[in-house]
Amino acid sequence: MRYIAYVDMDAYYVSCEIRDRPELAEAPVIVGPAPTGPESRGVVLSASYAARKFGVRSALPVGLAAQRCPQAVWIPPDFEKYGRIAGEIRGLLAPTADRMVPMSIDEAALEIAAPGPSDVEAWARATQELIRSKLRLPCSIGASPFAVVAKIASDRAKPGGIRVVPPEATRGFLAPLPVSAIPGIGPKSAQRLEESGIRTIADLGAASPDTLRRVLGQGAPAFRALARGTPGPELGELPEDHGPRQRSLDRTLGSDTRAAGEVRDHLSEMAEELAGLLAEEGFRYQAVTVRLRWSDFTQAQHGRQLPAAHEGPAALTSEALRLAGELLARERAEHDRAVRRISLAVGALVPRRGHQRSLDGPAQPRG
C-alpha cells in the first residue's frame, strides 16, 4: 500500500538555535525581533515548548510575548541558517522515499510503499532517529494513504511523536477533532460553522451539503467527504507543482507615514530588489500589484496586467510608482490614513527562454 508520511519539524527555528546552544535546551526560547530592539514592530516566529507554557505562540506580537514570558531568551532570526539546514533535512529524507515533496521550509511529504501500518511506523522511527542523530533536530511524523490526513496526524503527534492512521481508521481518527484541525478551515470558517452547530469533524460529516456549501463555498464537498473518512483527490493527494504564481516583497515601516516621497523611495528600492530576485530565478513578469496597509490595519491594492512580459527593474519601478500614486491619491481624498506597510508583487510569471526551473522546487520561506 502507498502511504504518505508528513514530516514536520518541531519548533523549527528554535530547534535550529538550540542545536548551537545546547545549554538552552529546556529554556523558554523565542526566535523573533526582541521587543526592546529596533524592530519592535514584529511577531514571534518560533517559540520553544517551555515558552509555549507561558502562552507564547508563533505570530504573537513581541510586546505581548515579552509580557507573558519576561524571562524568555530572545534570539534574532537567521533565515540563511534555517534555509541551509532545511536543505540538509531534505537531503536526508529524499533517499528514504519514492518521492519527496517540500511543503514549506520545515515540512515535507513523502510517498512510501509499505505493506501495512507497522511498516510505516518502523520507517517513521528510523527517519526520526536519522534526523536526530545526523542533525540533532526533533520532528513529528504523521502518516496515512491520504495527504491531508497525514498532515493532521503529524499535528496530533507533536512534539516528537509518530501517528499512523490506516485507511479504515480515518473516520474514527478525525471524528472527535475540532473542525479547525483541518488545513483550510481557519478562524473565520470555524466561527461560522460553530454558528451552524458544527464543532467537530463528526458534526461536519453529518451536516447537510447545502449548509456546508453556504459556509465553506466551493470546497464544501471535499471537506465533507474528508469528514466521512473518504477524502477525494483534492485533499487526498499531494498537489502538483506548477511553478510559482507570484513573487513579492513586504516592508512594514518603523513608523506610519503620509509622505508620498517616503513611499516612493521604498517602492523604488523594492522594485530593484524584486527584479534582481526574478533575474536569479529566470522569470519575466507581466503583472504588477502594489498593496498598502493603512494605520488601521486595513489594506487596499491596485494592480495591472502589462501588455507584454518584462524583465529588469525599469518597467516594474515605473508601474509600481504609478499604481502607488493612484492608491495614495484616492486615500488622501477619502480617509487620509497613514501608510503602515508597503507590498510589491509581480505575477503572470513567464520563464525566460533557455532558463530551466531549479529542481529544488520554488523557494518557500516562511516564518
Place this chain on the structure above:
DNA sequence: TCTGGGGTCCTAGGACCC
C-alpha cells in the same frame, strides 16, 4: 499587546465573447 513576510486559493462583479 498591537498585530511579519512570503506564499496559495476563492469570491464576486464587470467586460467581452459565443
Place this chain on the structure above:
DNA sequence: TCTGGGGTCCTAGGACCC
C-alpha cells in the same frame, strides 16, 4: 430584436497557511 446563459479574463478583497 430581445433575452438568457455559459465561459474566460481582469481587478479588488479576503481567508488561510507556515
